[in-house]
Amino acid sequence: MPETQKTSVAARFGSAVRWDTAVGVLLIVLLLCSFSFVDNFGNALNISFLIGNTLPIALIALPMTMLVVSGEVDLSVGSTAGLSGAVMGALWNQGMAIETIIPLCLALGIVCGLINGLLVTRLGLPSLAVTIGTMAAYRGIAQIVLGSDSVTDFPTQYLDFGAGRIGDTFIPYAVVPFLALLAIAVLVLHATPVGRSLFAIGASEEAARFSGIRVKRLKLSMFVTTGLLSALTGVFWALHYASARYDNATGLELSVIAAVLLGGIDFDGGKGTLGGAVAGVFLIGSLQNVMSLLNVSAQSQIVVTGVLLVISVLAPRVGRQIAQARARKKTAAGPPAPSPAPS
């Protein structure tokens, strides 16, 4: 049994690296092909559209990666973003200053994350179930707060920040804070004890707890971070599309999870890299952009995303099984003979 564990971990690690790289290479190939063969893809305006439309997915993918690595998931992120936008619109209509509203929205996101986190860690409920519930609840509250109203008259300088780009370059303003957040996330997940603890929890929660990791507290703080960044995404969404509505960002959670899984993050936890997640995010974003330019209908685009999601969950598993089979053969052949792996 211990031997199997070891080989499977090794196999997991091996296939993870390969899958990340594969997604990255796929992204580069897609971009190169699009530059050469798709009309109007390569100009600065389009690239800025591509990045701008993908940023909401990218922002939430950062904490989502950490959550999934630790073996949890948050499906309420789209609703939290919607709620944040709805509250932003409602307070704006009340005449409050936007500089006050935005921090309030972020604080609200922290509260949403705290509720998810407490339900999961204190009551020991599965995060999938908890966040399906809060997904509905937060969306409902958003509708109560703003109704079917839509608020669009935010100050021009903020709208420009949300939708504009730096000069005539392809870089949207909003990408700058994202890059900063990305750098922080990469550091935290891959270069600090917090990150190592998350991987440990995802690999084996029990073992992590016995080795002194405060599992619950760490998970709680991850849910809070996810809530905070979801709320930030809600604010960005409202400014980017100049529209605060209760149904903003509906279905965003699925895009985020699809992208994260595509990036090679194991849904069972314990494995994955942020680089892979970001590559997955932009692979999906670029595909959508290219398909739009090629007049592929929205329905077909959803099918493509769905198929990609299934492949991305399936492929690493198949790869892992092949690696395991190979390892079994090797260990069976060579002395000393270990106990056979269960199938």
Add this chain to the structure above:
Amino acid sequence: MSVATAGTRRLTAALALTTSLIVGATACGGTTKEDAAKEVAGAATGGKADPNAATKKGLTVAFLPKQVNNPYFTTSDNGGKKALEQLGSTYKEVGTSSGTDTSGQVSYVNTLTQQQVDAIAVSAQDPGALCTALKQAMKNGVSVVTYDSDTKIDCRNVFVSQASAEDLGRTQVQLLAKQIGGKGEIAILSAAQTATNQNTWIDFMKDELKKPEYKDIKLVKTAYGDDDAQKSFQQTQGLLQEHPNLKGIVSPTTVGIKAAAQYLSGSKYKGKVKLTGLGTPNDMRAYVKNGTVEGFELWDPAKLGALAAHTAVALESGRISGKEGETFKAGDLGSFRIGKDGLVSLGKPTVFDKANIDDFTF
């Protein structure tokens, strides 16, 4: 005690501190709705127009309805398609499958800008949300026409309106007066008491009723069904109990007229109390055929789409620029004049009755 815990705790504390600092620093002062309202709206675009310029061919005009596969917009966009084919240009249609997916509409505008279509005809889901994207499109040389549902004035070149409020209000009274033979008690079944468009139409109805030829017609009550089928049904029932001599009902809302027709068709008043107003042929077909309703009206969406197409081509050809007072010819639809705020009105609504209702499928 692990390092992780201390790290987490420090992180949480830092987070809380930053948030409270930001709140504190910005609580007083800042940009509010009032400040934003003071920002002057940019002037509408458009250079000089040459009414005699040749009609350009080979243009690509994209229709972006509120919702694709919605029968109303399908009819409308097909009208646009036919007009564009006659003008020697190319038609395309894109759009979201939900009628409230504002961000989807924004993405489509961006994609169309990217594809360098010549003009976009869009029915906006929201007056403000498309502004940034549409302005970007206009900056890139795309002509923008709104139809059916407008954006803010400076975010498009021309708005093609389905019918003027005045025409809609007055013609509904004229239609009912004809049906009841010019005399008797009538009532109005509206949507919500606060619905702006409904109230404008009702004001024009009341004004029309002041004319001497309607001296024998008396408006006894305005009821409100809140665009809720059940409530409109009950309000119709109430109107008929309260006013036994009622001769006719005007319902300027598609939900109201359908509910009223549903009530009348199952009651002893069927065919005796006349019903008219604004409805869609698909909703009302059965009631027209079974004799509950003689005739009702709405604009013809196919003509609306066709006019949007003609307007887009006229803009691209430089025959109009979107300024008040410019006129242009729109094929067999006739001649149109651009009114205040770049608005073009399709004109009098179309009346649907037994004779023509089967020609319409929306």
